[in-house]
Amino acid sequence: MPLSIVTALVRDLIKVPAAVLRSRVAVDAEVLALRHENAVLRRRIARVRYEPADRIWLAVLSRLVPQERWRHVFAVTPTTLLAWHRQLIARKWTFSQHRRLGRPSAAPTVKQLILRLAKENxxxxxxxxxxxxxxxxxxxxPSTVWEILHAAGIDPAPQRSGPTWREFLTAQAHGILAAGFLHIDTISLKRLYALVFIEHDTRRVHLAGVTAxxxxxxxxxxxxxxxxxxxxxxxxxxxxxxxxxxKYTAAFDAVFQADDVEILLSPPRAPKANAICERAVGTLRREVLDRILIYNEAHARVVLTGYIRHYNRHRPRQARxxxxxxSTEPPAPATATDLQAHxxxxxxxxxxxxxEYRHAA
Known part of the structure; x- marks a missing residue:
């Protein structure tokens, strides 16, 4: 405790015997005068700021005055007095000298590693x-790992959730071929159908054929x-x-099964299950079919073949x-060239x- 606070407490405690030895009438008169002075000061001062020594002194005197009289004696509320008393107790009984018993908790970095392993596996x-x-x-x-996972809302047992379609397709992209139909409306309002395939690994598109x-x-x-x-x-x-x-019959599946290719069926009305093929079909519509009029099957075949050649040979893919x-070249950072010289x-x-844009030779 600071020396100034101790000095103030000793000075105030010396005044207590003198007040006790006075006559009862003098004491009562002094109390009434002090109460009136407090009432005047409360009207003039909006908020009184108490020093630490003042708080300690009022907290000690509050134990000598009945609690029902606190509202008339002290300028602060009983709740404030009780709060000051709790602060005194908290400063005294800190238990800082006692060592915490039990096993130390895991480091935050270890907790993050545990949650990462659970998320990735x-x-x-x-x-x-x-x-x-x-x-x-x-x-x-193991019990600590269990508690960390449980506190994070993750089931500590295995098989928390199966792989999503995105996770599955990413892991198996090098061996997946997707198929899909694309319809085309000609200038004579005749509907044509194109069968396209796309390789998930390279995003290479194949046009199988166009027919009505x-x-x-x-x-x-x-x-x-x-x-x-x-x-x-x-x-x-x-x-x-x-x-x-x-239109995909058992004979269609048998063509691929002869090469040990397993057939995967997407759920009904779930285009996101075959999202890569659907995205390629959407690209064909946005960049070609919505911007050109198709006359017949031959015209549709020429247009789609020309665009797919551009798609496979030139169009950059974010996934790659x-x-x-x-392209079989490893990705390299692009370098800007001087347009005045090139x-x-x-x-x-x-x-x-x-x-298509290229640097002139």
Whole structure:
């Protein structure tokens, strides 16, 4: 406690015996005068600021005055007096000298690592996470891992949730081929259908064919043509992702199953389950079909073939770090060139509907 506070308390305590030895009438008169003075000061001062010594002194005197008289004697409320008393007790009984018993809590970095392992590995339970932490050099009990996961609202048991379609497709992208139909309305209001395939790994699009009558037999033949075009690349394919259209028959599936390709069916009315193919179909609509009039099947085949050639050879893909699907070069940071010394050449595609830009040789 500061020396100034101790001095003030001693000075005030010396005044107590003198007040006791006075006559009763003098004491009562002095009390009445002090009360009147307090009333005058309360009217003039909006808020009184008490020093620490004043608070201690009033808190000590409050134990000598009945609690029901506090409102008439003291200038502060009983709640304030009780709060001051609690602060005195809290300063005295801090228990800072006692060592905390029990096992020390895990470091925040270890907690973040536990939550990261649980998020990135949905099949790991708290014991599997504890084993992985031990291998990394963090000695922690399985029960502690369980408590950290439970406090974060994560089920400590394995199989918390199955993989999402995004996680599944990302992990299996190198072996997935997706199929989808695209309808085209001609200038004569005749509807055509195009069958397209897309490789998830490279985002390469294949046009199987265009027809006005997409029968099951026609679809099977297009599947055979595609497998012949892919050649030995079908050995790297593991899955064919398609919807439940009745044009995909057992004979269609058998064409791919002959190359050990497993058929995956998307749920009914769930286009997001085949999102990559649906996105490619949407790109074909936005960049070509919504901006050109189609005359017939031959015209549709020429237009789609020209655009898909541009799509595979030139159009950058964000999923491939701005590389085109056919590009095999590793991604490198682009360098800006001086436009005064180097020319940028434009090559129109589909009559100028789309343009490709390259540095002039």
């Amino acid at each position: 949905s099949t790991w339970g708290h014991r599997r996470i504890q084993v992985e932490l031990a291998r990394l050099g963090y000695s922690i009990a 009558h997409p029968t099951a037999r026609w679809t099977v033949q297009q599947a055979r043509n595609l497998t012949m075009t892919l050649g030995c690349r079908t050995d790297s394919l593991r899955f064919l992702l398609r919807d439940r259209d009745n 770090r701005q590389l085109s699907p056919d 020319r940028i050449r434009r090559r129109p595609v589909l009559g100028g509907l789309i343009n």
